[in-house]
Amino acid sequence: xxxxxxxxxxxxxxxxxxxxxxxxxxxxxxxxxxxxxxxxxxxxxxxxxxxxxxxxxxxxxxxxxxxxxxxxxxxxxxxxxxxxxxxxxxxxxxxxxxxxxxxxxxxxxxxxxxxxxxxxxxxxxxxxxxxxxxxxxxxxxxxxxxxxxxxxxxxxxxxxxxxxxxxxxxxxxxxxxxxxxxxxxxxxxxxxxxxxxxxxxxxxxxxxxxxxxxxxxxxxxxxxxxxxxxxxxxxxxxxxxxxxxxxxxxxxxxxxxxxxxxxxxxxxxxxxxxxxxxxxxxxxxxxxxxxxxxxxxxxxxxxxxxxxxxxxxxxxxxxxxxxxxxxxxxxxxxxxxxxxxxxxxxxxxxxxxxxxxxxxxxxxxxxxxxxxxxxxxxxxxxxxxxxxxxxxxxxxx
Numbered sequence: 001x002x003x004x005x006x007x008x009x010x011x012x013x014x015x016x017x018x019x020x021x022x023x024x025x026x027x028x029x030x031x032x033x034x035x036x037x038x039x040x041x042x043x044x045x046x047x048x049x050x051x052x053x054x055x056x057x058x059x060x061x062x063x064x065x066x067x068x069x070x071x072x073x074x075x076x077x078x079x080x081x082x083x084x085x086x087x088x089x090x091x092x093x094x095x096x097x098x099x100x101x102x103x104x105x106x107x108x109x110x111x112x113x114x115x116x117x118x119x120x121x122x123x124x125x126x127x128x129x130x131x132x133x134x135x136x137x138x139x140x141x142x143x144x145x146x147x148x149x150x151x152x153x154x155x156x157x158x159x160x161x162x163x164x165x166x167x168x169x170x171x172x173x174x175x176x177x178x179x180x181x182x183x184x185x186x187x188x189x190x191x192x193x194x195x196x197x198x199x200x201x202x203x204x205x206x207x208x209x210x211x212x213x214x215x216x217x218x219x220x221x222x223x224x225x226x227x228x229x230x231x232x233x234x235x236x237x238x239x240x241x242x243x244x245x246x247x248x249x250x251x252x253x254x255x256x257x258x259x260x261x262x263x264x265x266x267x268x269x270x271x272x273x274x275x276x277x278x279x280x281x282x283x284x285x286x287x288x289x290x291x292x293x294x295x296x297x298x299x300x301x302x303x304x305x306x307x308x309x310x311x312x313x314x315x316x317x318x319x320x321x322x323x324x325x326x327x328x329x330x331x332x333x334x335x336x337x338x339x340x341x342x343x344x345x346x347x348x349x350x351x352x353x354x355x356x357x358x359x360x361x362x363x364x365x366x367x368x369x370x371x372x373x374x375x376x377x378x379x380x381x382x383x384x385x386x387x388x389x390x391x392x393x394x395x396x397x
Contacts, residue, residue, distance in 0.1 A: 008049045009278070015041055016277035029135045029376040034277055038284025039369065051285040055278060060240070062279030063130045063340075065271050067241040068225040070133040070142070070151060071248020072264055078148045079249070085322035086152030089315045093153065093336050094160045096314030097124035100306040108299045115168060119355045122164050123347050123364055124307050128340020128372070129154035130241070134276065135376040136335070141383055146328050150335040151245070153315065157336070158242050159185055165346060168355065181237060188236035192228070192243075196250030199224055204254040217259070218266050221251060283340065283372050286365050300363035307367050308374070311336045331382045338375040339368045 019033030019040075041049040049055075079086075101121030105112060132150060136142040162185065167178055203224075207217045225247040232243025255263065292300070316333030324332065347364045350356035356364075 005052065005054050008052070008055060011041060011049055012037065012281045013274075013277055016281055028380055029138050031131060031134050031138065031280055031376050032373060034280035035131075035284055035369070035373045037277075038281030039287055040284070041281065042285035042287055044284070044287040049281075049285060051282060055282060055285070058275065059279040059282035062271065062275035062277075063241055064225065064229050064244040065267060065275050066130045066133055066279070067244040068222075068248040069137075069264065069267050069271060070129075071245040071250075072252050072260070072267070073137070073142055074148060074151055074245075074249055074252055075143060076249065076253055078143075078145065079152055082145060082149045082152050085319065085324070086149050087156055088322050089149060089153040089318035089332060089336070090156035090160060092318030093127065093157055093311055093315040094125045094164070097307065097310035098122060098164070100124060100310040101303070104299075104303050104306050108295070108302070116355060116357070119168055119350050120303075120360065122161065122168060123343050123350070123356075124303075124310060124339070124367075125157070125161050125164060126339050126343040126346050127154050127157045127161075127311070127336050128338045128343065129335070130279070131338040131340055131372050131375050132335045132379065134280075135379045139380070139383055145324070146331050146335070149319065149324070149332055153318075153332070153336060155242055155245065158239050161346065162238065184236045185238060188232060188238045191231075191236070192246045192250070196228075196246060200250050200254045203251050207255055207259050217255075218263055221263060222267070224251070283369055286344070287369050288362065288365075292362055296359060296363060300366040303363055304367045304370050307339065307371055308337055327382070331379070334375065334378045334382050337371050337378065339371045343368050 015037035016034040019037045020030035021033070023033040024030050040046055043050065098118075098121035101124040102117045105117035105120040106114075109117070129150060132154075133142065136147050136150075141147055163182065203217065203220065206220060225244050228247035229240035229243040232238040232246070233240040252260075312330075312333040314333075315336040316329045319329035319332040320326065343364065347356060347361060351358070351361060
């Protein structure tokens with residue numbers, strides 16, 4: 001029997017916690033330490049841990065649980081109020097990165113096909129809000145108009161990304177039917193609302209009858225999360241993390257404060273102790289620096305800068321025109337910078353369909369890792385409250 005996975009998990013948990021505490025001492029989010037831990041353990045530095053199917057599956061489960069917790073902690077009424085703003089933010093956060101990726105690809109690879117450069121832009125449109133969620137939760141800023149707008153925009157961003165990906169892949173694969181994919185996306189949200197409301201009603205009845213046996217409804221909620229995630233991906237082609245968020249959202253307001261506190265504490269404990277560290281470390285484990293020429297390195301640097309600025313400017317402007325003040329707009333723009341596993345999934349799909357070359361896969365991973373690491377750092381900075389001045393102003397006599 002293969003026991004190496006036990007050592008891998010032990011190393012990941014040890015490194016993520018140790019570096020997390022160091023960054024906490026530096027007044028930075030612990031998640032930054034977890035991301036760097038994966039970078040150190042992986043092929044890029046120490047080569048102690050190599051990503052396996054087991055770690056990949058565990059990381060996927062980790063991000064699903066993170067998004068489920070985010071749904072549980074989201075105020076539905078606040079989300080409704082931010083619906084229009086979230087849509088504008090998401091659209092701006094897709095259009096500008098798409099254009100940025102296309103022009104960067106065209107400049108560095110002038111002989112490449114237009115569809116390849118368009119696909120590179122689609123990779124940049126992806127948003128992985130899981131890092132932002134963990135950072136905002138750690139800072140106590142997840143609830144409120146900014147956190148809710150980021151979550152809402154991320155969901156819409158995923159949908160727009162799926163549509164864009166489907167349209168482009170349809171040119172290379174005759175099996176893809178764009179109209180049918182769009183219909184399935186609409187059907188998913190109809191299903192999510194109907195099934196979610198029905199389950200929420202049943203869940204409310206179950207928690208009331210199981211006042212003392214809290215384990216029952218926690219397990220029931222997690223089963224609902226996993227089923228919703230599976231249904232979203234398998235039947236409707238929507239990402240599993242969107243299904244997980246919708247599941248958490250549907251039962252977020254069905255419990256008493258006592259039940260809600262217990263459930264959040266239980267899921268956060270599981271996430272903190274095991275699943276989240278593996279997910280965050282898995283991003284760094286995918287970095288390999290071998291075979292990167294100076295031209296590719298320069299391309300990776302420019303692509304990273306464009307990836308950061310395009311989301312910051314696009315989502316920030318979208319937030320500003322919908323009524324958020326300047327500070328909130330910058331916070332929202334920063335919150336949408338991280339690409340994470342969503343960009344990797346899109347890039348992998350492009351590689352399978354030969355829409356993106358192997359030499360571009362390395363720079364995309366660099367973009368994913370850098371944007372994932374700097375997002376919590378930037379969030380800490382933009383949410384930092386200014387200390388009141390010690391200067392006392394005296395009235396003029």
